[in-house]
Amino acid sequence: MTTQVHEIVARPRPADAASLAAWTIAAQVVDPEIPVLTIEDLGVLRSVNVTSDAVAVTLTPTYSGCPAMDAMRDDVLGVLTTAGYQNVSVRLVLSPAWTTDWMSEIGKAKLREYGIAAPTGHATVRSSGPAGPISLKMAVKCPRCSSLNTRELAHFGSTSCKSLYECRDCLEPFDYFKVL
Amino acid sequence: MKADAPANDHEDAHGHVAVDVSTLDAELIEGPSQATADIAEYALWLGDDSLVLAQQLGAWISRAPELEEDVALGNVALDLIGHARSLLHYAGTATDRSEDDLAYWRTEPDFRSLHIVEQPNGDFAHTIARQFIVSHYLFELYSRLRASADATLAAIAAKAVKEVDYHRDHSTQWVLRLAQGTDESRHRMITALSDLWPYVEEIFRDDTLIDRLEGIAVRPSSLRPAFDAAIAPVLAEAELEIPRGFVASGGGRTGNHSEHLAFLLAEMQVLTRAHPGASW
Incomplete structure (x- = not known):
């Protein structure tokens, strides 16, 4: 079951119930350019951590300059504050770098349907050395x-x-x- | 995670919301990541190269030889803007300045960009020659910078190298196509490579800053063999020779720039300076 392994590695859902509830809400946010994909499908949503007085969300940007990231970040703030959460913060974390390998199988199926x-x-980064044209x-x-x-x-x-x-x-x- | 970090710096329509837009420290690194003065200077070097090159490429949008190239060069520029944002943000942590402060409120002598990225777009072949040289250099640089002892630089490099790999491929395909195309395109490719080549040496010149950043920065001169090895088979296939001739003086890393940079900055900064603090 490679799919399960893939999902466990790429998108560990929070173990505690409070964080999982917030995760489920944050996971509704979609990519504004590809609205069939949620940030969970994309593998952009990396962690949600709820403590007594704050929610900390971690996202990984897809491409360094992708303007959709700003929209996704704002939307995560929006859905969580609308749901009543206070002190929501969203961090963008570059490392480990996002890869299309993190896209879920469900996400890939949705893409094809779209x-x-x-x-x-x-994904592999070609090693340094002679660049084959x-x-x-x-x-x-x-x-x-x-x-x-x-x-x-x-x-x-x-x-x-x-x-x-x-x-x-x-x-x-x-x-x-x-x-x- | 940093759930206990202060999260109520800003109060707006969303309630108590803090948006830490570019906390670039690697996930496992605890605590805020603040660059030292030397690391900030190095981040400025790399960030300015990307920023200036992105600004140049943006000028091609609606003017490229075909629609696909408008899109391609625009996308490459967008990636470079992303790298510049990350690097300038990090550089700014040393002096409490934002990436926008650094991009829009510094003047020419404070920029650290290499002369090659300041060279004008010229015709399409000139832009491709510049892309070919710079993206091959950046690929080697970021490949090595992934192993930096500085976690933030390493994270930025790991992200950037995957994108620069596509830029490298794009320019390589065009070098081959132009060099093997019509007499006119071949002539232009040869001229462009010859015009840009004098600026190659500065890229690989070491500076005393690098001596102070052992294990953190990548020594430019150490990248030259990999760069030469990477471009050689492409030039061979394209039947292009490495141009011989003068070597430009350089000096971008110490703020001595070509005459082109001031015009570029004037255009890039005019809106921000005309309307300080404006947002939309």
């Missing part, structure tokens, strides 16, 4: 017709996290959530 191809394979890539499956006969049109797409593909069978262009 028309965005989910990240294929696992051609990098080996796994085929990206068309979210519309499931064909693997697709090609990248542009590596940088409508947001930092996506690249633009087209399907050579159904001829539709589509976004691909690229591996990071």
Whole structure:
């Protein structure tokens, strides 16, 4: 059950009931650019800790410059204060760096249903040394017709996290959530 | 976790809410992370490089040769802004200044950027040559900086290296495409590389600051072999030769800049300076 292991490693839910309740509320916040994905699906929500007089939430930014992070942070504050929590603080923590490997299987399924191809394979940072101009890539499956006969049109797409593909069978262009 | 941290610094429509927007210390590090003067200076070096380069790339939006490149260069700029924010925020912890204070309220002599990032966008080939050199350098830098004894710098580097890897790939593909394209594109690529190459040496020049940051900063000169090894196969495939000629004087790290920086800063800072404290 690799999925379970993945989820335990990437998104440990709080053990205590008070923190878990706040987590459940914070986990409703969605990515403003991809509103089918919650911050829990994305693996952006890392911890929620409720003490007697405060709530501390930790998020991990996706891309360094992603403007959606500000919206997600504000939305976490919003839902928790609306739910009656006082003294809510949100920290953005860079380390360990966010990776698409943290996206849940549920999240990937939602992405496909939404028309965005989910990240294929696992993130690796190419080691230092000679940069091969051609990098080996796994085929990206068309979210519309499931064909693997697709090609990248542009590596940088409508947001930092996506690249633009087209399907050579159904001829539709589509976004691909690229591996990071 | 820091649930007991003071959380009521700001009171606004949300009630008692503190937004610690950029607490960049690694998760397992306890306590606030404040840079020493030397580390702050080093963070300023790296942050200014990213900030200036991002500002340059932003100028391509709506002017690139094709729509996809508007988007690509805009996205690269956005990543660089993210790196600059993290680094300038950290630099500011030493002197209690915000990332915005550092970006908008310093003048030219206080900037620490390298001359190569200040070089004008030129034609598309010039921008690609600049990207090719800088992103390969940044990739080697951040790869090594991940092992810094300073947890904040290491965290920023670990984040940035994954993004810079994409930038490196982007510029590499374009160097190949331009060099192997038409006579015109090849001519322009050769000219651009030749125009930018004089500024390469400054990137790898050491400074006494580095001597004081052993184990924390990456010694620039130590990155040169990896940089040369990384670009050599690309240049070979593109049938481009490493240009020979003069070496620019440099001096960006001590605040001696090319004539281009002041114009760039004037444009970048004009709005903030015209409306101090404005927000929207």
